[in-house]
Structure formats: C-alpha cells, structure tokens
Amino acid sequence: MVMMNSKSKNTYDAIVIGAGSVGLPTAYFLTLEGWSVLVLDGEASPGQGQNKAAIGGVRATHSDPGKITLCLQSIEIFEGWREKHGVDIGWIGGGYCFPVYREEDEKLLTDILPTQKSYGLDIDWVGPDRIKELIPGINENGLRGGTYSPGDGQVSPLKSASEFWKQSKERGCEYRFGEPVTGLLIEGGRIKGVKTSKGxxxxxVVVNSAGSEARKIGLMAGIDIPVVPDSHEGGISAPMERFFDPLIVDMRPGPGGKTKNFYFGQNDRGQVIFCYTPIEPIIGTNRSCTSEFMPIIARRLIDLIPRLKNMLIRRVWRGLYPMTPDGIIILDRVREVEGFYLEVGMCGQGFMLGPGVGLNMAKLITSGEPAIDREVFDTLSFYRDFGKGRAEALK
Ligand SMILES: Cc1cc2nc3c(=O)[nH]c(=O)nc-3n(C[C@H](O)[C@H](O)[C@H](O)COP(=O)(O)OP(=O)(O)OC[C@H]3O[C@@H](n4cnc5c(N)ncnc54)[C@H](O)[C@@H]3O)c2cc1C
Known part of the structure; x- marks a missing residue:
C-alpha cells in the first residue's frame, strides 16, 4: 500500500464505484485500514441509489451461513454506532417476528431453527400469547404462534448512509458525486483506474459496488456478472404513537395471489414502513409506482392488524433489488483482472448486509483474507455454479 501523502493528484489506493448500501461502509472500513480512497457516484449525494428504497430491516436470522455471519457483524456495527460515534442512526432493537397462521409456514420456520441456533442466533418459536404481546391488536383468528428473534432490528437507511459518508470523509476519504463511471482503465490484465464523465x-484497486448497475460496470472489464434489476415497491405512513417494536413478516399470499412475504415495521419516528415480495419477479428498471400496490397493502395490513385501518399513508416508491440467479450475494476478487473486486448482487438484503460486507471486503482487499471464515466467504464466490438461473438472468 502507498501512503496517502505520497500519492500524486487523482491517484488513490482504492476507488469504490457506488456510494450505496455496501460502497459506503467499504470506503469507511478501507479508510480505517489507512488507505486513500475515492468514491464515485452518478447521484448527487450518498445513499441515493437503492439504499434509500430499503425499509431498514436488519436481521441475522437467515438460513444461509454467509448471510448469517455477515449480518451478525452488521448488527454489531449498527447497534454500537451511537456509543462509538455519538450519533443516532435510528437503531431499534425490536427484533423480527414472523406471525404464523398456516401449518406449512410453521414447518418451514421450525425446520430452519436448528441451523439458525447452530450459529448462535437468538431465535425461537413462541406461542400465540407471546405474539399478541409483541404485536398488540394482531388478528387472533387462526394464529398458531410464530418465530421471534430479539437480536434483530431496524435502522434508518438515510441516516446510516450519511454517517458512513461523514465518518469516512473525516478519515480522508474523497467523494465525487454527479460523476458516473464510464470506463475502466486496464493494462496487461491489471486494473489501473477508472474514467468518468469528468476525468x-x-x-x-477498484471495487464494483454499483448495485443494480453492477453488470454494466463488469462489462467494462469484459466480465459478465449475473445481476439483474428486479423491482419492488415500498411505502411509509404518517407518524403515530409507537405500539409495536419488531419488524413483522407475514408469509401468507396476499389478495389476488400475486404477492408473498409482506414486511413492515414502525421506525424511530413512529412511521409504519412497508413492502412486499411479488410472487413473479418483475425484472427491469421501471420505477413508476403501480396502482395495485396500495390496495394490496391496505388489505394485508388491516387483515393482520385491524386497528391500522385509519393509518395515513405519506408516500410510496418503487426500487430495484440487484438480483442474482440464486438469491445469494457475490463477494470476490476478479481472477481475470487483477485488482478488480466485486461486492454485488445484494438482492433484497443489501442494506442489512452493508456493514458486514464493507468490513470483510476491506479486510480482503488490504490483507488478502476476509474477516469471516474463508470457507463461508467462498460460498459467495463469483465463480460458483449459479445453476440454470444464470442463463435466465443474463437474457
Ligand atoms: C422496497 C424495498 C425495500 C427494501 N428493504 C430492505 C430492507 O429492509 N433491508 C435490506 O437489507 N434491504 C432492503 N432492500 C434492498 C436494498 O435496498 C438493496 O439490496 C441495497 O440497497 C443494494 O445495495 P447496493 O450498495 O448494492 O446498491 P445501491 O445502494 O443502489 O448503491 C449502488 C450505487 O452505485 C451507483 N452507481 C451505479 N452505476 C454507477 C456508475 N456507473 N458510476 C458511479 N456510480 C454508480 C448508484 O448511483 C448507487 O448509489 C429493499 C429494497 C427495496 C426496493
């Protein structure tokens, strides 16, 4: 590594493409390692890509070891932020709760509990009475119980983006906004830098953290990354008095049979923030809101918590998940182009994965080894078999 003060103009130890959910923490952790870093983004300020589309749910209670270990690190970083930096990023340690009404959902959730517990995750099946305490006013009709994981929580995506930006800048990181990367400089199989609209x-070292645009950046190096944009809508209410703490996931299909998991929580300002997963993925970059989103949300919310029938909606939006064919993220060093790194394909969990990804990628880049177990990290490889989905994703 070359020390910062010995660098000539426009020369850095590392360039991060994208000031989003993963690029910002990566820049922060690289500056903590003493590296000189430039972050480039086509947008006007930090976190303006898909980061701000996220509803802020943060959980380690997945079934995949890579996501579990990275999210455990993310939670530690988010939860400890106020104590370490003296700034509130909207952390609410209210856990995640999956209330269950169907036998098949109970089986699915209880089947993965042993794996989750083997990673030390604090999650259990609880009966209907506990669910009623956690979610006052929940529809009791047919309620079987559910899972509750008190160690999970929520964070404000914009507050945390702004904090990673500020803290990294204070440590010497440079940012250039409104400056999209238009090309990569490669000589003799080595990355040498980037071209932008301005210079x-x-x-x-160049890190591709371009979210739903990651494939375009890969193609600039002749690398075809199987990441496609898949659109999802979200929305937020006016603030109201806090009456539940967990982020809630209802796994039942919604009215009309077009939607599956429905996620919502009450944020640090008392606003209810929500989204759902369509059964059929909606591939493409169309971000216009649809006329079916709010009627489906309203039905689902009122069915689950009837007292929310008077909730006022403040706004809705549509964002893009950067999807991989197998739903697992890609963290790797590109073998064909030395010095080119990938932290892409964050799917629907890039916000919660961000700090863990940033920490591990900074370690990988500066020392050659990630912070988590190498075997687990390698399951996230760009060179894994993506299965049949790969060809489909590249269409
Ligand atoms: C409705 C909805 C709800 C969600 N809820 C959650 C949630 O609760 N929890 C969670 O973890 N995730 C959630 N997500 C998913 C999450 O938003 C994404 O996974 C995450 O933001 C992706 O992070 P990223 O850093 O890869 O991309 P981004 O945050 O989009 O960052 C990529 C950045 O790259 C920049 N860029 C692109 N091309 C270029 C270029 N050529 N040059 C320079 N810069 C470039 C973009 O401007 C952008 O700022 C949600 C998503 C949606 C749509």
Whole structure:
C-alpha cells in the first residue's frame, strides 16, 4: 500500500464505484485500514441509489451461513454506532417476528431453527400469547404462534448512509458525486483506474459496488456478472404513537395471489414502513409506482392488524433489488483482472448486509483474507455454479 501523502493528484489506493448500501461502509472500513480512497457516484449525494428504497430491516436470522455471519457483524456495527460515534442512526432493537397462521409456514420456520441456533442466533418459536404481546391488536383468528428473534432490528437507511459518508470523509476519504463511471482503465490484465464523465482517476484497486448497475460496470472489464434489476415497491405512513417494536413478516399470499412475504415495521419516528415480495419477479428498471400496490397493502395490513385501518399513508416508491440467479450475494476478487473486486448482487438484503460486507471486503482487499471464515466467504464466490438461473438472468 502507498501512503496517502505520497500519492500524486487523482491517484488513490482504492476507488469504490457506488456510494450505496455496501460502497459506503467499504470506503469507511478501507479508510480505517489507512488507505486513500475515492468514491464515485452518478447521484448527487450518498445513499441515493437503492439504499434509500430499503425499509431498514436488519436481521441475522437467515438460513444461509454467509448471510448469517455477515449480518451478525452488521448488527454489531449498527447497534454500537451511537456509543462509538455519538450519533443516532435510528437503531431499534425490536427484533423480527414472523406471525404464523398456516401449518406449512410453521414447518418451514421450525425446520430452519436448528441451523439458525447452530450459529448462535437468538431465535425461537413462541406461542400465540407471546405474539399478541409483541404485536398488540394482531388478528387472533387462526394464529398458531410464530418465530421471534430479539437480536434483530431496524435502522434508518438515510441516516446510516450519511454517517458512513461523514465518518469516512473525516478519515480522508474523497467523494465525487454527479460523476458516473464510464470506463475502466486496464493494462496487461491489471486494473489501473477508472474514467468518468469528468476525468480519469488512478488506483490499483477498484471495487464494483454499483448495485443494480453492477453488470454494466463488469462489462467494462469484459466480465459478465449475473445481476439483474428486479423491482419492488415500498411505502411509509404518517407518524403515530409507537405500539409495536419488531419488524413483522407475514408469509401468507396476499389478495389476488400475486404477492408473498409482506414486511413492515414502525421506525424511530413512529412511521409504519412497508413492502412486499411479488410472487413473479418483475425484472427491469421501471420505477413508476403501480396502482395495485396500495390496495394490496391496505388489505394485508388491516387483515393482520385491524386497528391500522385509519393509518395515513405519506408516500410510496418503487426500487430495484440487484438480483442474482440464486438469491445469494457475490463477494470476490476478479481472477481475470487483477485488482478488480466485486461486492454485488445484494438482492433484497443489501442494506442489512452493508456493514458486514464493507468490513470483510476491506479486510480482503488490504490483507488478502476476509474477516469471516474463508470457507463461508467462498460460498459467495463469483465463480460458483449459479445453476440454470444464470442463463435466465443474463437474457
Ligand atoms: C422496497 C424495498 C425495500 C427494501 N428493504 C430492505 C430492507 O429492509 N433491508 C435490506 O437489507 N434491504 C432492503 N432492500 C434492498 C436494498 O435496498 C438493496 O439490496 C441495497 O440497497 C443494494 O445495495 P447496493 O450498495 O448494492 O446498491 P445501491 O445502494 O443502489 O448503491 C449502488 C450505487 O452505485 C451507483 N452507481 C451505479 N452505476 C454507477 C456508475 N456507473 N458510476 C458511479 N456510480 C454508480 C448508484 O448511483 C448507487 O448509489 C429493499 C429494497 C427495496 C426496493
């Protein structure tokens, strides 16, 4: 590594493409390692890509070891932020709760409990009475119980983006906004820097953190990354008095049979923030809101918690998940182009994965080894078999 003060103009140890959910923490952790870093983004300020579309749910209670270990690290970073930096990023440690009404959902959730417990996750099946305490006013008709994981929580995506930006800037990181990367400089199989709409910047390390645009950046290096944009809608209410703490996931299909998991929570301002997963993925970059989103949400919310029938909606939006064919993220060093790294394909969990990804990628880049177990990290490889879905994703 070359020390910061010995760098010539426009030359850095590393360039991060994208000031989003994963690029910002990566820049922060690279500056903590003493590296000089430039972050480039086509948007006007930090977190303006898909980061701000997220509803802020943060959980480690997945079934995949890579996501579990990275999210455990993310939670530690988010939860400890106020104590370490003295700034509130909207952390609410209210856990995640999956209330269950169907036998098949109970089986699915209880089947993965042993794996989750083997990673030390604090999650259990609880009976209907506990669910009623956690979610006052929940529809009791047919309620079987559910899972509750008190260690999970919620964070404000915009507050945390702004904090990673500020803290990294204070440690010398440079940011250039409104400056999209238009090309990569590659010589003899090595990355040498990037070209933007306004200039040329040099570095021996370039990190692709371009979210739903990651494939375009890969193609600039002749690398075809199987990441496609898949659109999802979200919305937020006016603030109201806090009456539940967990982020809630209802796994039942919604009215009309077009939607599956429905997620919502009450944020640090008392606003209810929500989204759902369509059964059929909606591939493409169309971000216009649909006329079916709110009627489906309203039905689902009122069915689950009837007292929410008077809730006022403040706004809705549509964002893009950067999807991989197998739903697992990609963290790797590109073998064909030395110095080119990928932290892409964050799917629907890039916000919660961000700090863990940033920490591990910074370690990988600066020392050659990630912070988590190498075997687990390698399950996230760009060179894994994506199965049949790969060809489909690249269409
Ligand atoms: C409705 C909805 C709800 C969600 N809820 C959650 C949730 O509760 N929890 C969770 O973990 N995730 C959630 N997500 C998913 C989450 O938003 C994404 O997984 C995450 O933001 C992706 O992070 P990223 O850093 O890869 O992309 P981004 O945050 O989009 O960052 C990529 C950045 O790259 C920049 N960029 C692109 N091309 C270029 C270029 N050529 N040059 C320079 N810069 C470029 C973009 O402007 C952008 O700022 C949700 C998503 C949606 C749509």
């Amino acid at each position: 040329v910047y040099n570095a021996d």
